[in-house]
Amino acid sequence: MAHIRVLPELLISQIAAGEVVERPASVLKELLENALDAGATEIQVALEQGGAKRVQVDDNGAGLAKDELPLALARHATSKIGSLDDLQGVATMGFRGEALASIASVARLSLTSRPGGAPHAAMIRAEGGAGSAPAPAARAQGTTVLVEDLYFNTPARRKFLRSEQTEFGHCEDVFRRIALARPDVAFTLKHNGRVSAHLRAQPMGERAAALLGRDFLGASFPVDASAGALRLHGLAGTPQAARPRADAQYLFVNGRYVRDRMLSHAVREAYRDQLHGERQPAYLLFLDIDPRTVDVNVHPAKIEVRFRDSGGIHQFVLHALRRALAPAAGAAPVVYARPADSGTGFQPGFQPGFHLQQPAQAYQSFMAAATAAVPLPETADSAPLGYALAQLHGVYILAQNEAGLVLVDMHAAHERIVMEKLKLGLDAGAVARQSLLVPALLSVDALDIATAEENGDTLAKLGLETSVSGPNELAVRAAPALLAGGDIAGLTRDLLRDIRDYGASEVLSARQNELLATMACHAAVRAHRALSVTEMNALLREMEETERSGSCNHGRPTWYQLTLADLDRLFLRGQ
């Protein structure tokens, strides 16, 4: 039997590097964030061979004292937080005290720095974890971090590096996101000695124009809305200026680029009805929020956050953006309070049912309002969710069971069922797929094409088969059978984005629930119409099946029980 042992420091860092340093672009992201945390106003980036050979970042920030240099490379050493309380309100980009140590464990790193007031600079080198003593060096105030030969000592990881052009593309993504978030800072980007971006400190609109194109600026509404400590500002592209590709969608939370289903859902909802078919809105939005109400310590690369009041933020973003997009429509005043805060005092003993991972995407769009009165079944026997009585505004099913009234969110329930079925398929190896008679086409960029080509196996597992059909176009030739008739192009676009941002292995493992939820939300076409009683009852029976199959309880409920006693209380009966 193997003995348990404590791992050597270097190996520990290399394991941590597996999460943080996925490719050269991740190195660039960490170095840029450190420069910003140091208060730099000018940052120069120089890359070679897509960053695999060299990533160098120069800044004019606060710098580091000579005796602090070794600490900067030590694991769990940071100047940014000192207590749990600091962590909970963290306002810097970094806080884990891990990035430089992780990078140094899988590359050759040198750190040269001179703090304000110091007579000269000092430099330290580290190679595969082993560091040198600090030595004097020449440099003006600020810091230079040079990272060379990424993965020189971990050949298995080096194999995962893609072509120079692809890796540079990922670096450009990172650079663009950070430069968009900080127009007050000047940036330069060089690749193989050639300048590919030169940005002086400038107002946000000019920065957006420089990085996203003049037409973006010309065809966007300014957004600036506040509610309490929440603020949403930035630029929202007009529906007319929507693009074939989702390549200009930027959302930052407290200056950090994040991927968040709830936020993108709110944005999509705001644009819904204004966009035609496959068109993708362009936007550059900054959500500022009290750092104490958002947890940034949920993902090693900090690309995800968790909001304390995600329902309230969804409402805020949706309405702020809707008003910005329809300034002349005489929008009604917006109330941001959630029902739970409305203070009616009526809190019936609802039994939450099983839950969906995330808000359903097409929640409001999926069906024409239709209320159909239907005859009661002869026997309201033991079916746990009872039998359908009616459909309310095309959104809810009202059903009667032994205990009283059951309310079902049809769309959420349907998504939940699809999600469970997809999960079964994935657990068994691959999601069942179906060839498309007419391939679904989507406009993409070069990185999307590279992502699709490199991850054919993953896509196949998810029931998708794609091929390149043009320099900027992918054709989807097969799609998950369960989602037939759904928004296949949108589904593919979302999955490619996730794989591009998180990597295929993470999407299939740690993010599997989000993945399935993403897939399921492209499914609910059949809910675009009123359901017959038979269909409603079939849905109720399927829900019972799904629930029995042991689903996890996250997100919002798909049904509520309102008992006769609850109703009696409501009508003050027997009191």
Ligand SMILES: Nc1ncnc2c1ncn2[C@@H]1O[C@H](COP(=O)(O)OP(=O)(O)OP(=O)(O)O)[C@@H](O)[C@H]1O
């Ligand atoms: N460009 C820089 N200028 C000044 N100090 C820096 C710079 N880069 C790193 N440091 C110092 O080195 C420390 C370690 O950096 P590192 O990126 O490893 O950790 P962090 O930024 O504190 O947290 P995280 O792991 O979340 O990025 C920082 O806390 C900071 O004090």
Ligand SMILES: [Mg+2]
């Ligand atoms: Mg850092």
